[in-house]
Amino acid sequence: MKTCIITGASQGIGRAAAVRLSQEPDIQNFVLLARSASGLEGTVAEMNREGKNIKALPTDLSDIDAIEPLIKAVYEEFGSIDLLLNIAGYAEPAALLDTTNDNIRTTYFINVFATVVITRECVKYMRNHPSKILNVASTAGVTPRPGWLAYASSKAAMVSMGETLTQELAEYGIKVYTISPGRCATELRRKLAPEEDPTTIMQPEHVADVIATLIHDDETCLDGQNLVVRQLPAPKK
């Protein structure tokens, strides 16, 4: 039976992934991390709870020093860590000259530093058995995005991180996936593009289906590459 840690599980893709994976019979333990306690409660309410241990831990991942004891406690409680989904993300689009120190700091702490630290701590317990790590980057990390410097460059860092760790962790049987969703109807997207009709773009559940496919034991060939996940708009008639 597997233990799965999901960051950013209070909304959007993180919530959809938790809900989707709770249908998987071989994942018994879920650890959901996000800042919002009420958001986590909402996620738990939507999950399949039958036969599952679900631990919702309101956590500020930008406090990277708190991650080591947190992961140690998870391991001690469940006895293994098998799946890590790094989905938490922060975006505050701004032109270079408007990008404050706080913006760049928060963006990198959540999107990059916390991802590195939580991955490092989990690998301490994953490296003796086959495990999987999945990072959610963004198409903003692989194409130029004027006005999104902090976010786009932090997501580029995640893409690079995935490529490096795929090779570095291969010896341990740990597979590392990076997916880069395009436009997706998350709360974040609603904030960034309020004029957009969210029903016309990719839904978090579509991304969650891709995540479920990748972290399934049957998937053995796709790690190491940045997989762009996008839904093309319906053709105009």
Add this chain to the structure above:
Amino acid sequence: MKNGMVILAGGIGKRMNKPIPKQFLILAGKPIIVHVLEKVEQLTDVERVVITCPAEYVAQTQTLLEHRNLAGRFCCIEGGQTRQESVYKGMLELGECENVVIHEAVRPFVTVAEFRVLIDSEYDNVIYGSRIPFTVLAGHEYVEDTLERSRLVNVQLPQKFNAGQLKAAHDSARAEGRDDFTEDASLLFHYQRSQIRILEGSERNIKITEPTDLIIGEAIYNEYILGRAQD
């Protein structure tokens, strides 16, 4: 204690021409010594592992252990002035044990299976050796003698010895003031005439000594550890 291990990490990076000892150089994504530690970690019946290294690198080695949750069974101490003295200090630190396995931090491609064969061997003293595929002559500036290649063995680590016999041999060497043994099978044979079984070593268990070995090491890692040649 039945099984203890001494890992020699005495390098100071002279031949590599690098500012850090070769056991800390990155090979295939991690320090060379870590490749060894991760194999030894899987030998649960080796109850204690002592790493010997220069005093100035003890803390750095200890940190590597802590980062991998290895600090309990493994420890690091200051080695001696010579390889021979480092083995001796390692054995003293191990304390009473029946068998001592000796390995080098810069032979990263040893396998768990190779350790297992040694530890499970019925022989008290057992080493790996491989045939020498080239001609070896005696001499320095001029040839002084020929050597019969078929009678020679290229000695590889790891090795397993009866700890009592090896300790007695080291004590004899120290009593004679000798500190020039560069390997323990020769020391044991010299003083104890013990029977030492030689097993066939493996081509890939190379010692990382020269800069070229790092390049060869990356190829060995890709081919044998990851099992994938470059696509």
